[in-house]
């Protein structure tokens with residue numbers, strides 16, 4: 019089609035800024051997991067929005083942190099490769115928490131890459147308007163910022179304006195994905211992410227950060243008309259196992275119930291879910307385990 023425009027738009031920012039919530043809101047589908055805990059997203063997740071005359075590929079990134087282990091280093095590399103060759107960088111900041119010096123430094127770092135930068139101030143539904151004005155004043159001298167949008171992804175406020183506004187940055191004419199594609203991730207990946215999301219939601223301490231989820235089996239049982247899913251929850255210390263298990267198995271049961279609910283909605287089918295807890299000491303520094311959760315050294 020003539021005048022067809024396409025391109026990649028990267029969502030970057032500190033952990034917990036609201037990038038994944040924004041991604042889901044932009045494409046009106048849940049493909050990236052969201053939680054109140056920082057460092058929820060670990061892998062780059064694409065969210066694809068296709069219209070008759072354009073295709074926008076949003077790249078949701080892990081929040082930017084100083085790496086503490088091999089997983090952290092992979093996450094950092096994946097952000098650096100993710101902002102390469104994009105048409106615009108969308109820097110997301112949490113308007114409620116406020117724009118920090120670190121945010122400004124990161125905007126300067128990514129703004130210096132020669133790629134247009136758009137700043138999104140998120141969570142305006144919980145910001146006081148007067149405070150928001152003060153926050154925005156911090157951006158006054160940053161000439162490299164092309165535009166600023168104040169949005170609430172949770173309430174879908176201004177998200178469409180942002181999407182329309184981003185269309186002007188698209189530079190390609192190729193249709194990268196089929197009309198009905200919403201993400202580059204497989205259903206298998208999404209299943210493991212949903213389970214991790216529920217653990218992040220239900221466990222209220224540091225343990226969720228040391229957790230990985232892998233699949234042993236995901237098969238459709240034609241006779242029973244349901245998916246049979248068997249997954250491992252990997253913990254990095256033996257002492258974490260009883261916490262995930264909970265008193266009389268209550269925690270793992272709840273993780274299972276919540277996960278099943280969300281996975282059934284995604285697959286639009288009944289599922290049978292088995293969860294196992296496995297201890298793999300220091301797995302966040304193991305290349306083998308990192309490959310299992312989708313980080314292949316060769317692809318970075």
Ligand SMILES: Nc1nc2c(ncn2[C@@H]2O[C@H](COP(=O)(O)OP(=O)(O)OP(=O)(O)O)[C@@H](O)[C@H]2O)c(=O)[nH]1
Pocket residue numbers: 031032033034035036037038039040051052053054055056057058059060079080081082140141142143144169170171172173
């Ligand atoms: N009130 C409000 N909360 C929001 C909004 N957007 C995101 N949140 C909440 O902020 C928290 C973090 O959201 P995420 O989308 O997971 O943040 P993220 O930037 O992807 O975080 P990482 O993946 O850790 O980098 C969650 O509890 C969200 O529900 C918003 O517009 N309004």
Ligand SMILES: [Mg+2]
Pocket residue numbers: 037038039050051052058059078079080081
């Ligand atoms: Mg995220």
